[in-house]
Amino acid sequence: MSEGVLKGRHSMTGEEACAEGAIAAGCQxxxxxxxxxxxxxxxxxARRLPExxxxxxxxxxxxxxxxxxxxxxxxGAKAMTAxxxxxxxxxxxxxxxxxxxxxxxxxVDVQREGHRGGALEDLVQSRCGPHGPHEIVVFAPASxxxxxxxxxxxxxxxxxFRTPVLIAADTFVGHGREAVEMPREEEIPFVWRRIAVADxxxxxxxxxxxxxxxxxxxxxxxxxxxxxxxxxxxxxxRTALDAGALDRFVRALxxxxxxxxxxxxxxxxxxxxxxxxxxxxxGSAGRVAQATARRAYEEGLPVEAFRLTTLWPFPESxxxxxxRRVKTILVLEDNLGQMVHYIxxxxxxxxxxxxxxxxxxxxxxxxxxxxxxxxxxLS
Amino acid sequence: MTKALRHPLTDYIRRGAEMTPLCxxxxxxxxxxxILRAIHRLNLDMDDLVFVSGIGCAGWIPSPYFNADTLHxxxxxxxxVATGVKLFRPxxxxxxxxxxxxxxxxxxxxxxxxxxxxxxxxxVCVNNGVYELTGGQTxxxxxxxxxxxGEYAPPxxxxxxxxxxxxxxxxxxxxxxxxxxxxxxxxxxxxxGFSFIEAVSYCRTHAGPRVGSRGPVEMxxxxxxxxxxxxxxxxxxxxxxxxxxxxxxxxxxxxxxCEAEEEDLxxxxxxxx
Numbered sequence: 202m203s204e205g206v207l208k209g210r211h212s213m214t215g216e217e218a219c220a221e222g223a224i225a226a227g228c229q230x231x232x233x234x235x236x237x238x239x240x241x242x243x244x245x246x247a248r249r250l251p252e253x254x255x256x257x258x259x260x261x262x263x264x265x266x267x268x269x270x271x272x273x274x275x276x277g278a279k280a281m282t283a284x285x286x287x288x289x290x291x292x293x294x295x296x297x298x299x300x301x302x303x304x305x306x307x308x309v310d311v312q313r314e315g316h317r318g319g320a321l322e323d324l325v326q327s328r329c330g331p332h333g334p335h336e337i338v339v340f341a342p343a344s345x346x347x348x349x350x351x352x353x354x355x356x357x358x359x360x361x362f363r364t365p366v367l368i369a370a371d372t373f374v375g376h377g378r379e380a381v382e383m384p385r386e387e388e389i390p391f392v393w394r395r396i397a398v399a400d401x402x403x404x405x406x407x408x409x410x411x412x413x414x415x416x417x418x419x420x421x422x423x424x425x426x427x428x429x430x431x432x433x434x435x436x437x438x439r440t441a442l443d444a445g446a447l448d449r450f451v452r453a454l455x456x457x458x459x460x461x462x463x464x465x466x467x468x469x470x471x472x473x474x475x476x477x478x479x480x481x482x483x484g485s486a487g488r489v490a491q492a493t494a495r496r497a498y499e500e501g502l503p504v505e506a507f508r509l510t511t512l513w514p515f516p517e518s519x520x521x522x523x524x525r526r527v528k529t530i531l532v533l534e535d536n537l538g539q540m541v542h543y544i545x546x547x548x549x550x551x552x553x554x555x556x557x558x559x560x561x562x563x564x565x566x567x568x569x570x571x572x573x574x575x576x577x578x579l580s
Numbered sequence: 581m582t583k584a585l586r587h588p589l590t591d592y593i594r595r596g597a598e599m600t601p602l603c604x605x606x607x608x609x610x611x612x613x614x615i616l617r618a619i620h621r622l623n624l625d626m627d628d629l630v631f632v633s634g635i636g637c638a639g640w641i642p643s644p645y646f647n648a649d650t651l652h653x654x655x656x657x658x659x660x661v662a663t664g665v666k667l668f669r670p671x672x673x674x675x676x677x678x679x680x681x682x683x684x685x686x687x688x689x690x691x692x693x694x695x696x697x698x699x700x701x702x703x704v705c706v707n708n709g710v711y712e713l714t715g716g717q718t719x720x721x722x723x724x725x726x727x728x729x730g731e732y733a734p735p736x737x738x739x740x741x742x743x744x745x746x747x748x749x750x751x752x753x754x755x756x757x758x759x760x761x762x763x764x765x766x767x768x769x770x771x772x773g774f775s776f777i778e779a780v781s782y783c784r785t786h787a788g789p790r791v792g793s794r795g796p797v798e799m800x801x802x803x804x805x806x807x808x809x810x811x812x813x814x815x816x817x818x819x820x821x822x823x824x825x826x827x828x829x830x831x832x833x834x835x836x837x838c839e840a841e842e843e844d845l846x847x848x849x850x851x852x853x
Contacts, residue, residue, distance in 0.1 A: 272664025
């Protein structure tokens with residue numbers, strides 16, 4: 202295998218594509234703990250990162266992996282970890298810490314299929330799992346190509362907004378093998394965090410929460426960073442006595458994601474204007490939605506597909522628009538209903554929201570099964 | 581003519597963070613000075629040092645008070661965070677300062693594996709046997725002999741644990757041995773491998789009253805009387821000390837973990853016939 206960023210067209214699994222996307226985005230540090238079905242990411246990076254001058258370490262547990270990612274990120278690295286159901290559960294405390302300390306990092310969660318200790322059930326957890334008031338960014342790729350593209354997107358968003366970004370993949374996407382087109386190097390967005398500079402006196406470094414996304418006082422540069430997840434002021438100093446500081450701290454953390462949600466929201470609508478039914482899904486269920494909608498259209502049914510690529514911040518206005526366009530929203534998820542509640546809330550009664558569980562948990566929806574449901578809804 | 585007195589370590593304290601949150605007479609002040617004096621003697625630049633601490637009173641020793649990069653991390657995770665820093669910036673001296681509850685209890689697994697991995701971290705474990713910040717509950721460390729909430733299990737000997745895990749410099753002192761403690765920190769700062777220093781401290785607020793001592797002076801006297809030099813323990817061939825503590829250097833500084841060197845083994849083990 203050649204050194205550096207891969208170019209051209211390759212047949213690879215979603216996990217391999219994710220690892221290559223990380224390298225293309227400039228990832229320099231990966232800490233992992235073996236957790237199926239995310240192993241492909243770590244396996245690939247263990248071999249590839251040293252080739253591009255990066256660092257790979259296997260830690261003693263998933264909490265250790267995300268902790269060392271946080272440490273490496275503060276030391277200036279673009280850093281990532283990958284895990285699955287149980288590991289992501291262990292990482293919640295540290296993800297909360299990364300949110301509160303505004304630590305850029307990427308966390309890949311290749312969720313398990315079915316009910317073997319995980320299921321595709323980490324979607325609400327990825328939003329609500331970490332303690333403390335926060336907003337978070339979660340992308341749901343639907344193909345190996347998107348594993349590549351969205352890993353680059355995740356690094357860009359993490360660096361730009363100084364926040365942890367999650368990639369919530371499912372096993373079909375992670376293990377599935379497809380053609381992946383690597384863009385030319387100059388086409389790859391390469392985003393770095395803004396780094397603080399010491400002021401003339403070389404004393405206090407203004408930074409934390411001063412602006413929506415403050416420059417980061419990366420350690421080892423004489424900036425005397427004071428990093429704490431406790432409520433802190435514009436200098437990073439912990440403050441427990443100033444009631445106003447807590448208000449500013451929490452509002453700034455949540456505000457920066459809310460303010461730039463437009464930059465972070467990716468959705469894909471596909472279908473005729475006169476559509477009366479929308480199939481909504483994400484990940485591999487999103488692809489089933491698209492494939493079924495195309496088949497329905499060929500059969501002359503007014504069906505649109507709507508795929509959520511950004512799960513959080515939740516694309517509320519996009520779903521609200523959809524609810525105004527169609528009469529019925531049919532939600533496909535590879536679980537017993539996670540995002541459907543948020544979709545229903547965003548639809549605000551504009552369209553009827555119907556949940557379509559998989560025939561068997563752990564198996565993809567068959568298009569014929571979905572088509573049957575569409576006929577039922579339309580009649 | 582009067583001249584304002586200036587503490588010789590003033591330059592090592594972050595400006596605007598002069599007021600300590602620690603109780604008057606707390607042993608942590610001695611640990612803080614032992615570390616800063618070692619840095620001062622070595623004439624190290626504070627910009628080349630990173631201090632990583634966990635949660636608990638000992639976490640407040642460096643953060644935010646030391647005039648360097650300080651990372652105040654999560655309960656138990658300080659060593660794992662420090663590992664990430666050290667692996668990515670090996671040129672920095674990464675010092676972890678935290679309590680025994682944090683390092684040996686919640687973070688015990690990270691500590692064990694960091695010692696095994698051998699990354700050049702300096703871990704100063706401030707062991708006072710109690711979770712001070714939450715009101716004095718029992719921790720797993722050596723000074724832990726004050727059962728609260730039904731904790732009667734025997735304490736860990738963290739130095740033994742570190743030796744077995746492969747640490748290449750292991751020392752224990754109490755805060756009564758302030759100079760020895762500082763000299764050990766000095767050695768650790770120059771040691772390229774994984775260093776573990778246990779600073780047996782006391783909590784005068786929560787633990788002191790329970791062991792019948794009222795103030796810091798009595799606690800220091802108690803610790804002085806309990807400490808037995810490790811050389812003497814070895815000379816006498818003792819395996820248990822019945823509540824007394826061996827102090828001194830247990831391992832190294834050496835280049836390889838204790839178990840790795842063949843010449844330590846007697847002939848009869850090397851060539852059994």
